[in-house]
Amino acid sequence: MYTPQMKELIKKVEETRPQRVGVHFPRMSPEDKQEVLKKYHPDFIEAGFSEITVGVNKGDRVPLELATLIDARSCIENVELDLDQYDYDVDVLVIGGGGAGAAAALSAQEKGADVLLVTKLRFGDANTMMAQGGIQAADKPSDSPPIHYLDVMGGGHYHNVPRLVRALVNDAPIVIKWLEDLGTMFDKEEDGTMVTNHGGGTSRKRMHAARDYTGAEIMRTLRDETLNRGVKVIEFTAAVELLLDEDGKAGGAVLYNLETEEYQVCRAKKVIFAMGGSGRLHYQDFPTTNHYGATGDGLIMGYRAGAKLAFLDTIQYHPTGAAYPPQILGLLVTEAVRGRGATFLNIDGEQFAYHLETRDVASAAIIRECVGRKKGITTPTGMVGVWLDSPLIELIHGEGAVERMLPAMVRQFGRFGINISKEPMLIYPTLHYQNGGLLIDEHGETNVENLYVAGENAGGIHGRNRLMGNSLLDILVFGRRAGYHAGETYKDVKLKKLTLEHVKKYHAELEKNGVATGGRISPMLLPRYTHREVLEQEA
Amino acid sequence: MPQVEMVDIYIMGKKYSVPESLTIMDAMEFAGYQLKRGCGCRAGFCGACGTVYRIAGDYELKVGLACQTKVEADMYLAQIPFFPAVKGVYDLDELTPTAASLARYYPEIYRCIGCNSCTNVCPQDLNVMQYVAYAQRGDIARCASESFDCVMCGLCASRCPAHIAQYFVGILARRLHGKHVLPRADHVQQRYEEIEAGTFDAELDDLMNKDIEELKSLYNNRDIE
Numbered sequence: 001m002y003t004p005q006m007k008e009l010i011k012k013v014e015e016t017r018p019q020r021v022g023v024h025f026p027r028m029s030p031e032d033k034q035e036v037l038k039k040y041h042p043d044f045i046e047a048g049f050s051e052i053t054v055g056v057n058k059g060d061r062v063p064l065e066l067a068t069l070i071d072a073r074s075c076i077e078n079v080e081l082d083l084d085q086y087d088y089d090v091d092v093l094v095i096g097g098g099g100a101g102a103a104a105a106l107s108a109q110e111k112g113a114d115v116l117l118v119t120k121l122r123f124g125d126a127n128t129m130m131a132q133g134g135i136q137a138a139d140k141p142s143d144s145p146p147i148h149y150l151d152v153m154g155g156g157h158y159h160n161v162p163r164l165v166r167a168l169v170n171d172a173p174i175v176i177k178w179l180e181d182l183g184t185m186f187d188k189e190e191d192g193t194m195v196t197n198h199g200g201g202t203s204r205k206r207m208h209a210a211r212d213y214t215g216a217e218i219m220r221t222l223r224d225e226t227l228n229r230g231v232k233v234i235e236f237t238a239a240v241e242l243l244l245d246e247d248g249k250a251g252g253a254v255l256y257n258l259e260t261e262e263y264q265v266c267r268a269k270k271v272i273f274a275m276g277g278s279g280r281l282h283y284q285d286f287p288t289t290n291h292y293g294a295t296g297d298g299l300i301m302g303y304r305a306g307a308k309l310a311f312l313d314t315i316q317y318h319p320t321g322a323a324y325p326p327q328i329l330g331l332l333v334t335e336a337v338r339g340r341g342a343t344f345l346n347i348d349g350e351q352f353a354y355h356l357e358t359r360d361v362a363s364a365a366i367i368r369e370c371v372g373r374k375k376g377i378t379t380p381t382g383m384v385g386v387w388l389d390s391p392l393i394e395l396i397h398g399e400g401a402v403e404r405m406l407p408a409m410v411r412q413f414g415r416f417g418i419n420i421s422k423e424p425m426l427i428y429p430t431l432h433y434q435n436g437g438l439l440i441d442e443h444g445e446t447n448v449e450n451l452y453v454a455g456e457n458a459g460g461i462h463g464r465n466r467l468m469g470n471s472l473l474d475i476l477v478f479g480r481r482a483g484y485h486a487g488e489t490y491k492d493v494k495l496k497k498l499t500l501e502h503v504k505k506y507h508a509e510l511e512k513n514g515v516a517t518g519g520r521i522s523p524m525l526l527p528r529y530t531h532r533e534v535l536e537q538e539a
Numbered sequence: 540m541p542q543v544e545m546v547d548i549y550i551m552g553k554k555y556s557v558p559e560s561l562t563i564m565d566a567m568e569f570a571g572y573q574l575k576r577g578c579g580c581r582a583g584f585c586g587a588c589g590t591v592y593r594i595a596g597d598y599e600l601k602v603g604l605a606c607q608t609k610v611e612a613d614m615y616l617a618q619i620p621f622f623p624a625v626k627g628v629y630d631l632d633e634l635t636p637t638a639a640s641l642a643r644y645y646p647e648i649y650r651c652i653g654c655n656s657c658t659n660v661c662p663q664d665l666n667v668m669q670y671v672a673y674a675q676r677g678d679i680a681r682c683a684s685e686s687f688d689c690v691m692c693g694l695c696a697s698r699c700p701a702h703i704a705q706y707f708v709g710i711l712a713r714r715l716h717g718k719h720v721l722p723r724a725d726h727v728q729q730r731y732e733e734i735e736a737g738t739f740d741a742e743l744d745d746l747m748n749k750d751i752e753e754l755k756s757l758y759n760n761r762d763i764e
């Protein structure tokens with residue numbers, strides 16, 4: 001529930017609302033965008049970054065919290081392992097049970113590979129499950145893959161790897177058809193036409209959705225199918241280190257059973273990383289929308305084995321994270337809310353930015369409004385935010401529209417006594433997405449032979465900024481591409497003896513460079529929360 | 540200065556004092572747990588954190604998602620992070636959207652005694668018993684729609700005296716609906732065929748070879764639907 005003080009402020013929002021209906025707020029010019037980004041976007045806050053000191057990306061700038069895990073020793077340094085004894089011996093090992101992992105596993109199996117999927121939490125406890133807004137694909141007559149291409153490149157500030165973008169937009173309608181074949185319940189018109197909407201940075205209405213449970217609907221469908229097809233799945237088992245063979249090609253992974261705390265060796269002819277993002281590293285102390293297991297493990301393991309990182313100095317902050325109530329701080333307010341017309345307002349109920357600016361620009365504009373212009377709304381716990389005027393949607397699309405279009409949001413805020421059909425939401429940018437990752441080619445393969453990466457774990461597709469709806473898309477496009485390619489080529493692989501020499505070398509390099517690891521080990525696997533800050537905050 | 544309100548809660552019978560503003564999940568962590576099971580999205584979407592609890596003095600057993608439910612004083616709680624229900628294994632292509640398909644994998648749906656326990660425990664406030672009734676009748680569309688917001692936490696099944704695995708019935712109904720009831724999107728099929736035929740290849744190749752300045756000008760002048 002909003003406090004009486006906040007309710008008082010909401011009156012200003014209600015006062016200005018009738019004058020705001022149907023009024024088009026101007027978009028920022030390219031120059032204005034650059035200015036607000038440089039001054040207020042966290043990617044430009046130098047204190048939040050550090051240079052990598054060892055390995056193939058030595059000298060590159062990455063978030064501090066990630067750098068400390070890269071400059072750390074392997075968590076299995078002191079574990080006794082017999083690498084000639086395999087607990088599992090498979091054709092394709094898929095690591096990570098989100099959407100990318102499921103798509104890769106299904107595709108590799110379809111090509112005849114014996115596939116094992118291991119995942120840290122439950123199958124489907126993943127960022128994919130949480131995506132609400134939608135998935136992009138240029139499948140309407142007014143749209144085309146080339147138009148989509150331009151949006152992706154512009155959104156990514158032209159840094160994207162063109163071949164990857166081409167694969168992304170080309171395969172998009174194929175992926176939608178695949179999902180339809182699997183019985184995914186997309187929002188459709190009576191005649192089967194997909195209901196599609198805008199998202200930040202789209203020039204066509206190409207966002208497909210399944211109410212506001214799009215990711216959940218895709219994830220549970222793929223999970224169901226993976227289980228139906230008899231793919232072996234092991235939950236609560238994390239990969240902790242990649243295994244290479246004597247020729248330096250990927251050859252399996254060391255696994256860790258979270259419950260029994262045992263280590264196991266898995267040999268595989270092809271390894272597909274699908275370990276998702278790193279929101280739980282809480283860069284620059286931002287709250288995050290990400291699931292509990294998003295600790296960047298895949299980046300660490302891949303990097304130790306010599307795979308290249310790309311674009312990790314750019315992180316996506318979602319402009320609309322919940323700033324109130326405190327129990328859901330940082331959780332995502334789906335972009336569909338602004339997609340459907342809700343606008344950003346300051347403490348005086350004035351709009352200060354066009355509501356469909358790209359995420360980086362919108363986030364920076366909100367931070368400017370709160371930090372620079374001091375026109376944010378302060379909550380009882382000291383958090384600052386701006387309004388997102390959800391009731392405006394009712395005026396645009398008719399009464400009951402919020403309830404009908406955004407049931408997950410209605411439920412989430414309703415649990416804490418806020419009716420978003422009638423009251424605006426209080427929001428502030430939240431750490432959402434890792435724009436970069438391990439660099440891949442159009443088959444999903446890295447510079448380490450037989451190591452593939454798909455999904456948020458991969459980098460290059462989105463350049464320096466991903467547009468909403470292109471991530472659910474990329475996990476499926478590249479999950480399938482990696483799975484198919486691995487499934488088609490594993491037969492040619494003759495594995496040699498497995499080793500962890502690369503880890504030893506990495507440690508030696510750390511020492512040679514005088515990097516003080518201070519007892520730090522990685523990958524992190526799980527964050528540790530104690531919530532002591534609650535005591536300080538309110539006392 | 541205002542003091543943080545603390546309340547006593549009992550995690551599997553053991554007492555801890557925690558700030559009353561926390562969710563059950565955060566309170567467990569405050570108490571010193573590092574969660575492995577019972578924690579996934581932390582946002583009410585994955586169903587990993589189903590929790591049963593009782594408030595001292597109250598006979599009623601309540602449920603909630605630990606990540607979405609605030610603690611209360613004298614709450615006795617335990618998580619149910621896994622429920623051993625059995626999923627049917629099927630080939631969707633071979634099934635028809637009928638009651639018979641559902642009954643083939645989940646015959647227990649006809650043993651429903653109408654106790655409504657499933658609906659009462661659903662942390663998503665779904666009308667679970669109603670969607671089971673739709674399933675019995677073969678009303679796939681309504682079963683799919685009514686069960687749509689299910690996070691598959693399994694709490695319904697844990698309380699069902701007829702041993703129905705409601706959440707598995709729900710997903711089968713939704714997939715049958717998506718595949719066999721909803722009309723196909725013609726425009727998707729059409730675009731698929733165009734892509735297979737290479738309709739956009741030349742244009743995409745051309746875009747791939749453009750320099751940044753050209754792309755910028757195309758992008759900044761593109762028309763918006």
Ligand SMILES: Cc1cc2nc3c(=O)[nH]c(=O)nc-3n(C[C@H](O)[C@H](O)[C@H](O)COP(=O)(O)OP(=O)(O)OC[C@H]3O[C@@H](n4cnc5c(N)ncnc54)[C@H](O)[C@@H]3O)c2cc1C
Nearest residue numbers: 096098100120126127128133134239276293455456469472
């Ligand atoms: C709240 C939210 C909303 C979003 N909304 C949208 C949207 O509307 N549209 C869109 O396109 N995108 C959206 N995104 C982004 C998109 O959902 C994700 O980027 C995408 O789903 C990532 O999929 P993935 O398979 O790569 O990773 P995930 O789905 O995160 O899966 C990674 C899996 O790997 C497991 N894992 C991690 N480490 C290990 C390890 N060491 N060993 C074994 N397993 C491991 C994890 O537990 C997890 O199961 C959203 C993201 C969030 C968080």
Ligand code: FES
Nearest residue numbers: 579580581586606
């Ligand atoms: S942790 Fe996912 S629903 Fe609670």
